[in-house]
Amino acid sequence: MPLYALTLEYDGGPFVGWQRQENGLSVQQVLEEAAAKLNGGVVPASVAAGRTDAGVHAEGQVAQLGIDRELPPERLREALNFHTRPHPVAVVAAALAPAGWNARFSAIHRGYRYRILNRRARPALELGRVWHVQQRLDAAAMHDAAQRLLGRHDFSAFRAAACQAKSAMRTLDRLEVSRQGDEVVIVAEARSFLHHQIRNLAGTLLEVGQGKRGVEWPRRVLDGADRTRAGQTAPAEGLCFGFVRYAQEPDWV
Amino acid sequence: MPLYALTLEYDGGPFVGWQRQENGLSVQQVLEEAAAKLNGGVVPASVAAGRTDAGVHAEGQVAQLGIDRELPPERLREALNFHTRPHPVAVVAAALAPAGWNARFSAIHRGYRYRILNRRARPALELGRVWHVQQRLDAAAMHDAAQRLLGRHDFSAFRAAACQAKSAMRTLDRLEVSRQGDEVVIVAEARSFLHHQIRNLAGTLLEVGQGKRGVEWPRRVLDGADRTRAGQTAPAEGLCFGFVRYAQEPDWV
Numbered sequence: 001m002p003l004y005a006l007t008l009e010y011d012g013g014p015f016v017g018w019q020r021q022e023n024g025l026s027v028q029q030v031l032e033e034a035a036a037k038l039n040g041g042v043v044p045a046s047v048a049a050g051r052t053d054a055g056v057h058a059e060g061q062v063a064q065l066g067i068d069r070e071l072p073p074e075r076l077r078e079a080l081n082f083h084t085r086p087h088p089v090a091v092v093a094a095a096l097a098p099a100g101w102n103a104r105f106s107a108i109h110r111g112y113r114y115r116i117l118n119r120r121a122r123p124a125l126e127l128g129r130v131w132h133v134q135q136r137l138d139a140a141a142m143h144d145a146a147q148r149l150l151g152r153h154d155f156s157a158f159r160a161a162a163c164q165a166k167s168a169m170r171t172l173d174r175l176e177v178s179r180q181g182d183e184v185v186i187v188a189e190a191r192s193f194l195h196h197q198i199r200n201l202a203g204t205l206l207e208v209g210q211g212k213r214g215v216e217w218p219r220r221v222l223d224g225a226d227r228t229r230a231g232q233t234a235p236a237e238g239l240c241f242g243f244v245r246y247a248q249e250p251d252w253v
Numbered sequence: 254m255p256l257y258a259l260t261l262e263y264d265g266g267p268f269v270g271w272q273r274q275e276n277g278l279s280v281q282q283v284l285e286e287a288a289a290k291l292n293g294g295v296v297p298a299s300v301a302a303g304r305t306d307a308g309v310h311a312e313g314q315v316a317q318l319g320i321d322r323e324l325p326p327e328r329l330r331e332a333l334n335f336h337t338r339p340h341p342v343a344v345v346a347a348a349l350a351p352a353g354w355n356a357r358f359s360a361i362h363r364g365y366r367y368r369i370l371n372r373r374a375r376p377a378l379e380l381g382r383v384w385h386v387q388q389r390l391d392a393a394a395m396h397d398a399a400q401r402l403l404g405r406h407d408f409s410a411f412r413a414a415a416c417q418a419k420s421a422m423r424t425l426d427r428l429e430v431s432r433q434g435d436e437v438v439i440v441a442e443a444r445s446f447l448h449h450q451i452r453n454l455a456g457t458l459l460e461v462g463q464g465k466r467g468v469e470w471p472r473r474v475l476d477g478a479d480r481t482r483a484g485q486t487a488p489a490e491g492l493c494f495g496f497v498r499y500a501q502e503p504d505w506v
Contacts, residue, residue, distance in 0.1 A: 009374070009377040009378055010377050010378070011377055011378050011380070057378060059378065074373075077373065077374065078373065081373075081374050081375055085375075088377040088378070088380055089377055090374040090375050090376065090377040091374055092372065092373075092374045093374075119345065120327075120330065120331070120334075120345075121262070121330065121334050121343040121344055121345045121346075122334055122338075122343050123343065124262040124263050124264055124341040124342055124343040125262055125263070125264050125310060125312065125341070125382075125493075127264070127341055129378075240378075
């Protein structure tokens with residue numbers, strides 16, 4: 001059975017998250033049920049690079065899907081974009097997966113973006129895509145604080161209680177905070193992240209931006225390895241899964 | 254009665270357009286009914302810099318509103334953002350209008366942006382915000398063609414049949430087409446535009462981008478002054494009213 005790699009864009013708003021759940025529609029279900037139409041009605045299993053939570057968006061999620069049929073990747077892409085309608089899930093690229101490739105375990109780098117709309121007026125155009133914070137944030141201080149978290153650490157202070165990873169050791173390669181007009185944007189990159197890690201980092205950096213905490217505080221929270229000392233978990237809607245990189249990159253079309 | 258100036262952001266999707274109509278909810282109605290709550294229940298009349306069509310978005314529409322009550326502009330902004338809920342209309346700035354100022358007739362420069370999502374996959378994240386065109390467009394050729402339309406001309410070939418302007422003479426100051434990743438973005442600036450002018454320009458430039466027409470064709474259509482020779486009216490959802498400038502700029506807060 002040939003294995004395909006897919007790059008997915010989706011609006012996380014209407015979904016319970018990437019993963020199939022009893023309580024509502026998931027991106028995985030939409031994708032797999034569309035694929036079943038090309039697989040003689042049999043629903044194939046898919047695996048994603050990141051199991052995004054309810055409300056989290058993706059520009060460049062990557063998933064794998066085995067279909068009992070040889071299809072040119074461009075035809076698979078077109079067919080899935082037809083069958084995933086009208087859901088806000090689109091296959092932007094497809095490829096035959098390289099031998100031994102796995103969408104989740106072969107990923108060597110993941111990039112996310114967290115957007116804060118930092119103005120008095122509530123969002124109209126970007127509703128559901130940003131965290132609305134009215135108090136003026138000091139993005140430079142947030143960036144300064146973020147730089148002290150880079151490198152290999154035990155990120156226990158920033159993981160969700162429900163996080164299933166065996167180890168909380170992660171290497172944070174990039175955590176940049178910048179002001180872009182009315183927005184404060186956080187860009188985070190690492191080989192992999194813990195559950196809620198970026199949203200917990202965003203909620204912690206926020207307190208620095210508000211002036212409630214000094215720029216050295218998030219690092220103290222990190223070193224304390226105690227989740228109860230960190231800031232709030234920032235809301236899902238501000239987060240977007242940007243891209244995944246692989247040592248052996250599929251030949252996307 | 255004090256006159257206030259408001260800068261508005263809205264998602265045009267759920268509305269019949271800026272202007273009040275019998276057949277559905279308009280941005281004007283949402284704004285005026287919110288203002289009535291601050292005006293002893295009396296619905297005040299508003300005037301906008303541009304009467305955007307159904308589905309057209311705004312980042313920086315400007316409107317005026319007379320309310321029988323002296324309010325600090327920041328309080329008016331906050332109160333309107335409360336009372337326009339849950340509609341996707343936000344007041345991003347407010348000011349007391351300068352003496353003699355009119356939101357529509359005092360405007361000296363207007364800027365719009367038209368976004369084309371130019372890729373095979375249908376939009377997921379930008380659904381309702383872009384015109385989806387699958388065939389690869391030559392943005393450089395579109396830009397070249399656009400430059401030949403700049404300056405003062407009779408734009409009859411690009412106005413809607415329903416256009417109510419007395420004269421079709423307009424001065425097009427900027428019409429830039431550029432590729433930004435998967436998008437082809439058209440930026441248009443002028444003192445004022447005719448009804449559907451930008452959408453008709455976008456639909457005409459599209460044919461150049463597709464290679465169906467040469468770069469000199471849109472100028473020949475302009476010179477012919479015949480609407481039936483131009484391209485299609487590009488869909489509303491790709492258009493966003495970006496900003497308005499005034500000789501006497503209100504003191505925005």
